[in-house]
Amino acid sequence: MPDPTGFLDPAVGAAGSSTEQVLGLLDGRRLSPAQRRIGQFLIDHLAEVVFMSSVDLAERVGVSQPSVTRFATALGFSGYPALRDALKGIVLGSVGESPEEVRRNEFQAAIAAEQTNLEALQRLAAAPDRLIETGRLLAGSNPLVVLGLRLSLSVAHYFGYSAQRIHPDVRLISAAGTAADDALLQARQAGATWMVAFLLPRYAQEALTAIDHARELGLKVVLVTDNPLVPFAGSADVLLPAGVGSRLVFDSHAAPMVLASLLVQAIADAAPERTQGRLEAHESLSEARGFYR
Incomplete structure (x- = not known):
């Protein structure tokens, strides 16, 4: 056969x-x-x-x-x-x-796949103009909208939490349906011009619906996904690919997490004085309140 x-x-x-x-x-x-x-x-x-x-x-x-x-x-x-x-x-x-060899080979293969994803991301960063320009655009959107649903939420939350330290108004959308519609409308009315959407496998239909609504409202979209050839690539104004590890029961997101960090860095670099002022204010607050041990 x-x-x-x-x-x-x-x-x-x-x-x-x-x-x-x-x-x-x-x-x-x-x-x-x-x-x-x-x-x-x-x-x-x-x-x-x-x-x-x-x-x-x-x-x-x-x-x-x-x-x-x-x-x-x-x-x-x-x-x-x-x-x-x-x-x-x-x-x-x-x-x-032996069972031990099977398990070792499986774990090693999962790590090797992630290394391949990171190497592809390194090639993207080797020509940084695209990331630098994207950071400039996102830094100028006030508010800055972030979308992440289901398993993509963990990467979106990391990005949003970090970006809040250096950007005056970051709004994370983590719920779909009418709640997302309301949040998008309010952000747009407040002056938002860009949304960063994390859409990683398995692709949530409700996230695609939210992206379509954002575009209807006039928001531009930076889409972080695993493959530049995804069927919904046309929904993005800027598409940034970062492969996911698919060797384990659930996808691992090493490369998307690194890409999220690169985007935060690009936003910080686009507005250095604002970044410095906000970071210093946060450090002063954390020391006064004892946030960290």
């Missing part, structure tokens, strides 16, 4: 341990947490999985049988039988690994 992923090409399949090969099969796929649980089970129990039906696998993982089928198609296979055939090829061509 032909392999739609090309993963069973002898030149590909022969390289690396069985764990590395399964990780390669999963790498770069946009999988749900339930699908990643299935992927994790494959890594931990590969020799067993090749003898399991989709019903058996679903029962062992604790998901539905259709979830197993959707998992296989998400990897590019026609269905679970085709995926199982691919896994059999990996097992037959691999050397047995």
Whole structure:
């Protein structure tokens, strides 16, 4: 049976341990947490999985049988039988690994993927004019709106918390629906011209709706996402990509967090006197109130 992923090409399949090969099969796929649980089970129990039906696998993982089928198609296979055939090829061509080796390879692969994401971000920063200009634009928006929903909220919160130290009015939107609509309207009426939106996988539809509303109100959008080719790229006036790590059950956001720090730095550099004054005021307050130990 032909392999739609090309993963069973002898030149590909022969390289690396069985764990590395399964990780390669999963790498770069946009999988749900339930699908990643299935992927994790494959890594931990590969020799067993090749003898399991989709019903058996679903029962062992604790998901539905259709979830197993959707998992296989998400990897590019026609269905679970085709995926199982691919896994059999990996097992037959691999050397047995201990559970400790499996876990170590998995963790190391996750870190290596993050290193790749950071290297791509380093190339973006190597030509800093784009970041510098973006920082200037954001520094001039008063208020400055920040959007982050669901898992993207952690990066947006970090950016917003840091930016508040150097910018006079930063407004974080972390709730969707009418609450977001109200916050966007109030910010626009107060003079906001720019919004920074963090939209990382899995992409929340409610975040896309908020971005569309922001643009309808006349706000310009800096979009931080994982891939410059996302289908909603046209919603951004400035798009800044930062890859996410997809090797674990949930995405890791090392590169987006670094990009958030770079944006804060660019805002600070765009208004150095304001930045210095606000930082000194905060330090005086923190010392007087004993904020830190």
